[in-house]
Every structure is written in C-alpha cells, then in structure tokens.
Amino acid sequence: MHTTGQAVPIAPVSQPLNKSWPVVRGGPLRGCLRDVQFRPLQLYETAWREHGDFVCLRVLPGFNAYLLAHPGAIEHILHGNLKNYRKPDSFNDAVRPLAGNGILTSEGETWRRQRRLVQPAFLRNSVGKVAGHMVAAIGETVDEWQAADDDRTLDVVPEMMRLALRIASTTLLGTDISGAADSIGAAYRTTFEYASLKMNGRLMFQPLWLPTRRNCEFKRCKTLLDRVILDLVARRRREAARQDVLDLLLAAQDEESGQGMSDEQLKDEALTLLTAGHETIGAALSWCWYLLAKHTDVQREFSEQVSRHLQGRLPTAEDLAAMPLATAIFEESMRLYPPAWGMPRETIEPDVICGYPVPARATLILSQYLVHRHPDFWPQPETFLPARFLSPAAARPKFAYFPFGGGPRICIGNHFAMVEGPLALAALSQRFHFALVPDQRIEADPTFTLRPKYGVHVTVRKRA
Numbered sequence: 048m049h050t051t052g053q054a055v056p057i058a059p060v061s062q063p064l065n066k067s068w069p070v071v072r073g074g075p076l077r078g079c080l081r082d083v084q085f086r087p088l089q090l091y092e093t094a095w096r097e098h099g100d101f102v103c104l105r106v107l108p109g110f111n112a113y114l115l116a117h118p119g120a121i122e123h124i125l126h127g128n129l130k131n132y133r134k135p136d137s138f139n140d141a142v143r144p145l146a147g148n149g150i151l152t153s154e155g156e157t158w159r160r161q162r163r164l165v166q167p168a169f170l171r172n173s174v175g176k177v178a179g180h181m182v183a184a185i186g187e188t189v190d191e192w193q194a195a196d197d198d199r200t201l202d203v204v205p206e207m208m209r210l211a212l213r214i215a216s217t218t219l220l221g222t223d224i225s226g227a228a229d230s231i232g233a234a235y236r237t238t239f240e241y242a243s244l245k246m247n248g249r250l251m252f253q254p255l256w257l258p259t260r261r262n263c264e265f266k267r268c269k270t271l272l273d274r275v276i277l278d279l280v281a282r283r284r285r286e287a288a289r290q291d292v293l294d295l296l297l298a299a300q301d302e303e304s305g306q307g308m309s310d311e312q313l314k315d316e317a318l319t320l321l322t323a324g325h326e327t328i329g330a331a332l333s334w335c336w337y338l339l340a341k342h343t344d345v346q347r348e349f350s351e352q353v354s355r356h357l358q359g360r361l362p363t364a365e366d367l368a369a370m371p372l373a374t375a376i377f378e379e380s381m382r383l384y385p386p387a388w389g390m391p392r393e394t395i396e397p398d399v400i401c402g403y404p405v406p407a408r409a410t411l412i413l414s415q416y417l418v419h420r421h422p423d424f425w426p427q428p429e430t431f432l433p434a435r436f437l438s439p440a441a442a443r444p445k446f447a448y449f450p451f452g453g454g455p456r457i458c459i460g461n462h463f464a465m466v467e468g469p470l471a472l473a474a475l476s477q478r479f480h481f482a483l484v485p486d487q488r489i490e491a492d493p494t495f496t497l498r499p500k501y502g503v504h505v506t507v508r509k510r511a
C-alpha cells in the first residue's frame with residue numbers, strides 16, 4: 048500500500064475475552080435492514096459514535112452484521128487470522144453477473160491461480176510500461192477542456208468517471224469506450240449500474256431469471272460486452288503487442304503450471320479490472336476536486352508546485368516525486384472519502400476479535416470510512432490536511448489507513464491508482480482553477496464506491 052508515515056504497533060486490546068457487543072436493534076420486525084440498504088453510512092457512523100469501535104447491527108431478526116472501526120480488528124482479519132475470513136457470497140453474487148469469475152469475486156485455489164497470473168501486469172515496474180497510455184488519455188481530456196468555453200460550470204463527478212473510464216479502457220484494452228455515444232461504453236454503464244444496485248441489496252427480490260425490464264436490459268448489454276471483449280481478445284492473439292494490460296495478461300503464464308489464461312478467463316479478468324479500476328478512481332478524483340475547490344490555499348500551493356515543475360508540459364510518472372502534493376492530496380482525500388468505504392467479510396470458524404466473540408458465518412463490515420476518521424489515530428480527523436501525508440514523522444498503526452484493503456487480497460491496482468490519480472490531478476491543476484458553485488448540497492453516497500450523491504458543481508477557469 049502506498050502510504051507515507053511509519054507503521055506503529057497497536058496497543059494490545061487487553062480487556063477480558065468475550066466482551067459483549069453493544070447492539071443496535073433497529074425496528075422490531077425489520078431490524079436495521081432499510082438503513083443498511085438506503086442509509087448505510089449514517090447508520091454506521093451513528094452506531095460508531097454512540098457505541099464505539101465494535102458494534103453488532105441487527106439487520107433482520109436472526110441476522111446480525113458486525114461493524115468494526117478499530118485498526119486492531121482490521122489487522123486481525125486481513126492479516127493476523129486471515130485464513131478464517133472470506134468475502135461473503137452476497138458481495139460475490141452482486142459483482143459476478145457483470146465481472147464473471149475474475150479475481151475480485153473468486154475464492155480459494157481459483158483466486159490464487161488468477162491472482163498469480165494477473166499480478167505481474169500490476170507490479171510497480173509494469174505500471175511504468177503503461178503509464179504512457181495513462182498520460183495520453185489524461186492529455187486528451189486536458190485538450191478537450193482547453194478547447195471548451197472558459198468559466199464554464201460543470202459537475203466533476205461524471206467528468207471524472209468519464210476520464211477514469213477513458214484511462215482504464217485505453218490502458219487495459221487499448222480502446223477508449225468512454226464517449227457518451229459509444230455503444231460499448233453504454234452497455235458497460237448499464238451493466239455496472241445493475242451491479243451497484245445489487246451490491247446495496249436493492250435488487251434482493253429480483254433474481255436475474257425474472258423477466259423484468261431491468262434484468263432483460265442487463266442481459267442484453269452483458270451479451271454485447273462479452274462478445275466485444277472476446278473479439279478483442281481473439282484479435283489481439285493474432286496482432287502485434289501494444290504494450291497495454293491486455294498484452295501483459297495474454298502473455299501471462301502460471302509459474303507452477305506454465306499455462307496461460309483461456310479466452311473466457313481473459314474476458315472475466317478484463318471486465319473485473321475495468322469495473323474495479325474505473326469507478327474507484329473516478330470517485331477519488333471527484334472528492335479531490337471538491338476538497339481542493341473548498342480549500343483554496345491548498346489548491347493555490349498545489350498549482351504553483353505543479354506549474355513550477357512541469358513548465359506547461361504533461362506530467363509523467365517520474366515527475367511525481369518532484370510534486371509531492373499530488374500524491375499527498377490524493378491520499379488525504381481517500382482518507383476522508385475512501386472510495387472503498389466498507390469491506391465485507393465472513394468468518395469461516397468462530398473467532399474472537401480484540402476480545403469480542405463472533406460466530407461462524409458471521410458477516411463483518413470493515414469500515415475504512417470510520418477508521419480513517421478515528422480521533423485516536425488521526426489528529427484533527429475531520430480536517431483536510433494533505434501535509435499529514437508528507438511528514439515522515441507521522442506514525443500510526445498500519446491499518447489506521449487502508450484505502451486499498453490489505454493482506455493477500457490487497458487491491459491489485461494500488462500502484463496503478465497511485466500513479467493515475469496524482470497524474471490526473473497534476474495535469475488538470477496546472478491548466479485549470481476550480482471554484483465551488485455556492486449553495487450546493489454535498490453528500491457522500493455509499494453505493495459500489497463512495498461518491499458525491501448530488502455531484503460536485505464547479506466553475507472551471509483556464510489558467511493563464
């Protein structure tokens with residue numbers, strides 16, 4: 048994971064074993080179900096502020112979820128006793144209709160084999176190989192904005208989602224599917240929205256076999272997408288290399304068996320990477336612009352740093368070390384608004400987490416949103432202070448900050464993201480000034496990622 052600051056051990060949680068969980072009961076019939084479905088962030092935050100770092104939520108009578116907001120608990124699950132935890136079926140079942148059995152949703156030996164195959168394409172030095180595609184995609188957006196009217200007002204959320212999809216699709220597949228008129232992009236957006244709704248349990252009573260309008264539309268788009276990606280894979284097997292991620296995946300061979308991926312696996316992995324890799328970055332960048340537009344002093348310092356170093360040209364990955372604020376702003380923004388705001392896990396056997404007992408097959412929520420704002424680990428936790436990521440003296444427990452998860456299932460795209468996000472910030476900040484449109488409502492919407500619910504409306508002024 049990409050963090051500055053040194054990890055410190057967490058003081059052992061030494062209270063007696065088998066502490067009892069504070070319980071949030073919700074309504075007598077439906078428990079907290081509706082809040083989990085429609086207001087999860089408010090539910091978790093209130094539960095945490097009222098009851099502390101370990102809270103049992105009665106989702107439905109007979110079904111509990113355990114909310115965890117302490118770095119010690121996160122470390123136990125993602126690292127200390129990780130063999131006892133898996134992703135719950137509810138998560139895998141929501142993403143699988145779109146992304147198939149890729150590394151995001153697979154478990155056990157299938158996951159291990161696929162991770163071994165995909166990992167080399169995302170190592171730090173492989174990201175360097177595709178950074179040129181990233182910069183080219185960012186450059187196209189900069190040029191489009193430069194050609195547009197000055198002082199125009201726009202919502203940065205769809206703009207950043209489009210930019211992230213442009214970067215993801217060109218670096219991963221060598222094809223830009225981000226255009227509003229692009230039929231592949233439209234099919235992808237429809238399938239992605241479907242997966243997001245499923246993730247929040249909003250399609251709980253609409254299994255895919257029911258011939259509803261939404262299900263039929265999803266199936267039509269998914270068939271189109273599968274065909275397009277399989278054609279792309281077949282064409283690539285015949286063509287010369289283009290140095291994108293698809294090439295690296297095509298060349299990947301399992302070090303144990305010497306085998307590569309089948310076309311079907313390649314298709315699932317390509318869709319997985321597109322899904323996991325675009326909306327997360329789009330959300331993170333949207334929050335960055337909101338925070339920069341709100342904190343004009345930071346925005347000014349950042350644009351001065353970037354302009355001084357770049358002198359008008361586009362940034363490359365090598366420039367990031369000389370513009371440390373780019374990375375610090377991206378990290379601090381993901382502290383306050385982590386795109387992955389809560390990760391689900393399920394126990395295999397009963398366990399005791401920091402003294403709290405959990406039964407087998409219990410659902411746990413590991414909340415980045417809460418841990419990242421924990422006053423025991425973050426001074427001025429609610430304040431946007433990118434400088435806290437610049438100081439090597441900052442010491443905190445390792446899992447006080449985990450925007451990319453941790454352990455063996457840590458985000459495979461974390462190096463990719465930590466180049467892509469700061470590059471996009473630097474390139475756009477050098478050319479444009481962002482001012483918040485007054486009197487707008489900013490609220491975090493916890494769907495597939497944490498994104499601004501009503502958008503972030505800004506006036507974009509070209510810099511001289």
Ligand code: HEM
Pocket residue numbers: 134150151152162319320321323324325327328331385386387390391449450451452453455456457458459460461463464
């Ligand atoms: C700001 C950007 C990103 C954030 C915050 C983020 C966050 C995460 C998190 C928290 C996980 C772990 C989920 C879990 O263990 O339950 C994860 C997994 C994953 N991410 Fe990312 N991600 C980002 C960007 C990317 C990018 C750019 C890609 C690919 C191009 C990517 C691909 C994946 C994949 C394939 C997994 C599953 C890994 C596995 O289970 O082995 N992510 N991501």
